[in-house]
Amino acid sequence: xxxxxxIPAQLKSILESLLLVSSSPIPLNQxxxxxxxxxxxxxxxxxxxxxxEFLKESSGIDLVEVSGGYQFRTKVAxxxxxxxxxxxxxxxxxxxxxxxxxxxxxxQPITRPEIDEIRGVDSGQVLRHLxxxxxxxxxxxxxxxxxxxxxxxxxxxxxFFGLPNLxxxxxxxxxxxxxxxxxxxxxxLLPPKPPFEGDLGPRKDxxxxxxxxxxxxxxxx
Amino acid sequence: xFSEMHQETEHxxxxxxxxxxxxxxxxxxxLIKQNEMDIYNIQIALITEQYxxxxxxxxxxxxxxxxxxxxxxxxxxxxxxxxxxxxDTQSQEDSEEEEFDPREELxxxxxxxxxxxxxxxxxxxxxxxxxxxxxxxxxxRMAKKEEAPRELMEISVFKLVEAFHRIIAELTLxxxxxxxxxxxxxxxxxxxxxxxxxxxxxxxxxxxxxxKGERSRSRVIVTFLALLDLIKQGALxxxxxxxxxxxxxxGTPLLYGEWRYDGxxxxxxxxxxxx
Numbered sequence: 473x474x475x476x477x478x479i480p481a482q483l484k485s486i487l488e489s490l491l492l493v494s495s496s497p498i499p500l501n502q503x504x505x506x507x508x509x510x511x512x513x514x515x516x517x518x519x520x521x522x523x524x525e526f527l528k529e530s531s532g533i534d535l536v537e538v539s540g541g542y543q544f545r546t547k548v549a550x551x552x553x554x555x556x557x558x559x560x561x562x563x564x565x566x567x568x569x570x571x572x573x574x575x576x577x578x579x580q581p582i583t584r585p586e587i588d589e590i591r592g593v594d595s596g597q598v599l600r601h602l603x604x605x606x607x608x609x610x611x612x613x614x615x616x617x618x619x620x621x622x623x624x625x626x627x628x629x630x631x632f633f634g635l636p637n638l639x640x641x642x643x644x645x646x647x648x649x650x651x652x653x654x655x656x657x658x659x660x661l662l663p664p665k666p667p668f669e670g671d672l673g674p675r676k677d678x679x680x681x682x683x684x685x686x687x688x689x690x691x692x693x
Numbered sequence: 694x695f696s697e698m699h700q701e702t703e704h705x706x707x708x709x710x711x712x713x714x715x716x717x718x719x720x721x722x723x724l725i726k727q728n729e730m731d732i733y734n735i736q737i738a739l740i741t742e743q744y745x746x747x748x749x750x751x752x753x754x755x756x757x758x759x760x761x762x763x764x765x766x767x768x769x770x771x772x773x774x775x776x777x778x779x780x781d782t783q784s785q786e787d788s789e790e791e792e793f794d795p796r797e798e799l800x801x802x803x804x805x806x807x808x809x810x811x812x813x814x815x816x817x818x819x820x821x822x823x824x825x826x827x828x829x830x831x832x833x834r835m836a837k838k839e840e841a842p843r844e845l846m847e848i849s850v851f852k853l854v855e856a857f858h859r860i861i862a863e864l865t866l867x868x869x870x871x872x873x874x875x876x877x878x879x880x881x882x883x884x885x886x887x888x889x890x891x892x893x894x895x896x897x898x899x900x901x902x903x904x905k906g907e908r909s910r911s912r913v914i915v916t917f918l919a920l921l922d923l924i925k926q927g928a929l930x931x932x933x934x935x936x937x938x939x940x941x942x943x944g945t946p947l948l949y950g951e952w953r954y955d956g957x958x959x960x961x962x963x964x965x966x967x968x
Contacts, residue, residue, distance in 0.1 A: 492829070493829075494829070495829060543828060544828065544829060545826045545827065545828050546826055546827040546828075548820045548825045548826060551824070551825050551826070551827070554827050558827075560823075562823065562824040563821075563822075563823040563824060564824075565817075567715055567813070568715050570813040570814075570816060570817055571715060571809060571810060571813045573813070573816070574809045574810075574812040574813040574816055575809045577812075577816075578809065578812060590802075590805055590806055590809060591715065591716055591718070591806065591809075592716040592717050592718040592719075592761055592765070592802070592806065593715065593716035593717075593759065593761050594761070603851060604936065606848075606849065609849060609851060610851060626849075631822060631828075632821065632822045633816055633819050633821065633822075634819060634820055634821070634822065634826065635819075641812075642812065642815040642816070642819075644808050644809075644811070644812055645808060645811050645812075
């Protein structure tokens with residue numbers, strides 16, 4: 473890995489310009505496509521080196537991997553001055569929203585009754601709010617009586633929390649920290665593991681925003 | 694859900710501080726923690742008593758107690774009564790290791806809820822966009838005019854469907870007296886949308902303008918399907934400046950290029966007419 477690679481200075485320069493101009497994270501593949509005249513491995517290496525270079529204290533920018541792409545983001549320590557510049561207040565999410573969002577994130581695809589069951593309260597309003605803020609989206613309908621809508625998180629969710637993909641969600645606190653006694657007792661109480669929990673690899677079918685199933689409802693016209 | 698509690702009491706000289714609980718499970722977790730109780734060995738009698746006291750307090754503050762809180766009170770009372778029953782010696786012999794504990798289901802729900810409550814806190818602790826971290830403001834794709842319009846953000850189909858429902862709701866429908874068959878094809882409507890955008894001055898059209906003066910329900914619907922089709926094909930993108938502003942439809946280079954409708958006509962629709 474320590475093999476010397478000669479990254480053309482121009483490559484880093486172009487990458488920096490691309491990242492500056494883009495309004496959304498640029499996927500690695502897209503960068504490689506745009507920079508087709510360069511070696512693909514050089515593009516990767518250049519990004520790694522740039523990430524390190526931007527870490528230095530005098531830089532106000534971090535090069536971060538987020539929502540399946542690369543993005544320039546400001547350094548956390550500089551936020552007070554940015555609020556002065558923009559004259560805005562920090563955006564907040566209520567506890568109810570956060571809880572619901574966490575449940576959707578870890579358990580997607582999930583229906584509203586399932587969310588209500590975990591939280592012990594009605595989550596309709598909170599869900600609507602999350603849909604409006606584009607942090608949650610409707611993935612489609614589940615094939616079961618009543619055809620409930622199923623929900624999942626959006627790309628904006630990953631961008632908002634600065635996550636490269638769903639696999640990098642903080643791991644859920646599991647029951648392994650418990651003593652053997654309680655553990656044995658609890659094991660049989662646990663619901664069967666949802667397919668999505670535990671191993672949260674990046675899922676292709678959750679990456680695209682354009683798949684909302686609207687056809688069914690429009691046919692009735 | 695009791696966040697109003699603070700607002701109400703803050704102006705009140707008799708300030709009573711109540712923690713904000715998201716629901717009965719949240720309240721129970723709080724009580725368990727306050728009593729330094731083991732979650733796997735909840736003292737139901739004590740917890741039930743404190744839980745009911747809390748509901749009483751909410752009543753005194755004239756707060757509406759949500760049904761979920763009352764349901765949990767009933768559940769707690771039920772568990773408490775089951776705990777008082779003498780253990781069934783018969784079944785104990787049958788399965789020594791599997792002793793029935795009436796608290797099981799409650800413990801499972803509390804653990805499950807706590808797991809996501811913790812996860813929510815972990816998410817909140819991350820450097821968050823627009824709280825700790827900022828990114829480049831969205832760029833305006835088509836800033837041709839001198840006076841820069843407000844910045845736009847791309848929106849989802851969900852928003853588009855919402856806007857469509859508004860259009861349908863505001864529609865003044867024609868009530869025809871003669872029975873006539875009007876057929877609207879998807880191709881026609883796609884051509885209509887493409888033409889509207891190509892001939893617009895700014896290369897963009899407001900969503901509601903597409904339906905202006907339209908009085909036939911089927912044409913409105915097929916026009917909307919045409920929109921969805923164009924978006925799917927990547928010939929059209931949908932933008933909005935903020936949550937309640939107008940939705941703008943902007944053609945991509947594909948729409949201006951050698952674009953043509955491929956002839957599928959699954960969405961042909963005919964007007965339904967009441968006579």
